[in-house]
Amino acid sequence: MIQGTVLMVNKFVYHRGGAEDYMLALAEMLEHEGAQTLYFGMQFDRNLPVDTSRFFPSSVDFDNPSGTRERVRAVGRMIHSSEARRGISGLLAETPVDIAHLHNVYHQLSPSILRPLKDAGIPIVMTAHDYKLVCPVYTLTTGGHECTRCVGGSPWNALKLRCNRGSVAGSAAVAFESWLHRRTGAYDPVDVLISPSRYLRDRLVDGGIAPERVEVIPNFVHAGPPPSEPGEGVLYAGRLAREKGVDVLIRAVAGTSLQLRIAGDGPLRARLEQLAHDLAAPVTFLGHLSRPELQQELESALMVAVPSTWPENCPLIVLEAMAAGRPLVASNVGGLPELARHEREGLLVADSDVEELRRALLALDSDRAHATALGEAAHERATAEFSPETHLARILDVYRRLGITVREGAAA
Secondary structure (H helix, E strand, C coil), X not given: CXXXXXXXXXXXXXXXXXXXXXXXXXXHHHHHCCCEEEEECCCCCCCCCCCCHHHCCCCCCCCCCCCHHHHHHHHHHHHCCHHHHHHHHHHHHHCCCCEEEECCCCCCCCHHHHHHHHHCCCCEEEECCCCCCCCCCCCCEECCEECCCCCCCCCCHHXXXXXXXXXXXHHHHHHHHHHHHHHHCCCCCCCEEEECCHHHHHHHHHCCCCHHHEEECCCCCCCCCCCCCCCCXXXXXXXXXXXXXXXXXXXXXXXCCCCEEEECCCCCHHHHHHXXXXXXXXXXXXXXXXXXXXXXXHHHCCEEEECCCCCCCCCHHHHHHHHCCCXXXXXXXXXXXXXXXXXXXXXXXXXXCHHHHHHHHHHHHHCHHHHHHHHHHHHHHHHHHCCHHHHHHHHHHHHHHCCCEECCCCCC
């Protein structure tokens, strides 16, 4: 049982992506154990209704600014947000908080919220869902492929390489942001950084963060009963963006009898649909799916492909595939090998290698017994190592070390 109030801090407070899904699921588990959870984020019309929303700073659009004034405002917000600082200070003045758990706060909130928390004597935990603390563009990539030049080096490499969507102005903005925040120790008030993968943990340490400040705690997944029989075809589920390698996957299935179903949306959808058409590839685009719809697709597939060209951290789709008892065919990058180990829970291939990916997909398709064995091992590991109970226990251990009262036993 937990005694105390946990403040969850994230720029969005709705089911927008992996970070938000994780935050809301963790909050639900904490509440079940007796904690009170509060939220702080940016005003947004899709946010869930929460009591603290009156303290949220106003909305700012980084993707599609309406004009020069909005662009200047957005850049200023990245560096420091007086509005966010006032908002969190107002919340703390009105409501006691025992610990703050931060998630994605970059840009829309900025590290300006950290000093009020520290001045109030509130312990701060932050889950790093990406590489932003050591990479100006979040993804540890340039041109769609892994790049570590800014890790322990100069963030101005991002400007030289135009890493932010090829834009000089955009790349200059994120390079300056990273340079200034590093120089001023903007994130130093964070007591414990939680990394969902050892790979990310190592990059954070390479970037100058003290090893003792970083705790590796993988994400979690609810695993149901093991599947009764294998499914059919290949499933991809995720964002349709350059670094996800979906184009490589489409090329890999072209000219084969493999049936590929793509769940998700993103900026490259039209281009990928055209590619599939040009190659006469056996691909069906499903668009964005609800959680129940995605679960049905997982249960119907023979295997799940994760062809990323960027170093994924601890993607939920991998854990969901494992929980559904489906083998992975994944790129051997980032934290993926920590989840789907080669010839144990799936097959690992070199990223961007169309031929190697095709061979792996065809190997599982032609050997259903092997695919089934890998899927069963994946389900067993998801149940044993990535359960919600295991994850919560490790989170509570961090909270306990920072002074939160945690007693053994379930909440009343």
